[in-house]
Amino acid sequence: MKSCDLDGGNLSRTLLLVDDAPENLQVLGELLSDAGYRVKVANCGQAALHYARRDPIPDLVLLDVMMPDVDGYEVFERLRADPVTRKIPVIFLTGLDEAAQVAHGLGLGAADYITKPIQPAVVLARVRAQIDAKRARDWLCDQNSFLETEVARRMAENDLIQHLTIRALAHLAEMRDPETGNHILRTEAYVRLLANGLQDHPRFRDSLDAHAIRLVILSAPLHDIGKVGIPDHILRKPGALTAAEWSVMRTHAELGAAAIERAEQDIEEPPEFLSVAKDIARSHHERWDGAGYPDGLAGDRIPVCARLMALADVFDALVSPRVYKKAFPLEQARVMIAAQRGRHFDPDVTDAFIEGFDAFAEIVERHTGID
Structure with a gap:
């Protein structure tokens, strides 16, 4: 089995690149790092599962389908089964002649796919689209959490006011x-x-x-x-x-x-x-x-x-x-x-x-x- 390695940076959005071909990792890593992303790389499925759970949790995973130890489909399913990683969007990386694999990946719930050999403009556009979509989802989630907390606070406040009003009326009779x-x-x-x-x-x-x-x-x-x-x-x-x-x-x-x-x-x-x-x-x-x-x-x-x-x-x-x-x-x-x-x-x-x-x-x- 090939050794598994990791590389990273200190930028705001984190991508995890998973591919068993070092040349693909190098090309994608340089392209996305130059575009301002923090990049993690893993050259096998086991490493991908490990690094996906480590802080900073990736905002997006670019996942090769064909890998020798654990293929991309299994990695994807295990990511979805883990509460820590289940919401991370995944873009499959697949060859031009693998249309059936593309359909299968999208059917599993992948966010998108990119065909190899990669085209830099396509990669950057599709990554940006998924990052923007995740940012919007995160914002909505934060807003919903805030609203739920606020509703709960106000309901508790209303319950307290109601309870105190009842007690005041009851004590009026009791007095x-x-x-x-x-x-x-x-x-x-x-x-x-x-x-x-x-x-x-x-x-x-x-x-x-x-x-x-x-x-x-x-x-x-x-x-x-x-x-x-x-x-x-x-x-x-x-x-x-x-x-x-x-x-x-x-x-x-x-x-x-x-x-x-x-x-x-x-x-x-x-x-x-x-x-x-x-x-x-x-x-x-x-x-x-x-x-x-x-x-x-x-x-x-x-x-x-x-x-x-x-x-x-x-x-x-x-x-x-x-x-x-x-x-x-x-x-x-x-x-x-x-x-x-x-x-x-x-x-x-x-x-x-x-x-x-x-x-x-x-x-x-x-x-x-x-x-």
Whole structure:
């Protein structure tokens, strides 16, 4: 086998010349070096594969078809199979009487071909055309990468603004009810646990995919937004409510849903989470057995997102102190929730709560007493 050698320079565009004939390498190398290209040369296929991966990565390969160790077609296929070299354009070098080889090379995906003996003007024109085309592709790739990065940045920024706006609205309602503490943080975390625990369950597989779970978690803080419309003498009453006051308090579910619906109507293309937030706000006090409010929905007629919030909201009320009661111990709260399986709560949602109870307890401990 002939020895394999390499030559190079320090110019801006790099060409790799591959030919087993030294005279061809010399003629092409001098022509292209004089034209301002950095030139690498290899006189066998193995060397070509080696040098194609070394910095600077070639911008173009001029590849002889007929070589003794590894022919040009195999070199080409191996270049295409390597992630480092697969995008380098290749011009095949072929004899005048090798029309079938030209067609085969172009069929493999070669960028062009040059016939031997070479004609300097043709070589320079075709090399320039491929270099210009690669420069344009590289520029488009850089632009696309920039645009993708910018779109991702702006989407993340919009998501953050949306999340902060939701939190601000939710805290507005929470500020009017001084006993709720970190209720928003805890219930959002409970809902996340329940949704993730149920996403592979046959009953919930279609309704709790990753996108749906994201919307539920995003919307959860707005479940009590309707409390903004409840008079202070009821919402902030330091004790149990009368029957009449309780009737007013219950309207917060409808008030919250109506407020979100008005927001939807004000926007030409409302964000998807508002529909989920509206369902949560209206229906998180519905019960599995139909004895809840405001619509007396039962079973699967209750939106899934509201079923998750129903359990999260009640559990947090049980483990949180109020002026009219102490916080129930965690284990007692677990027993009380379990007792409402199939009555207040969806049976499978209850099972997910029981199975993941340790994580629920950790959330309570982490966020209790931190305002």
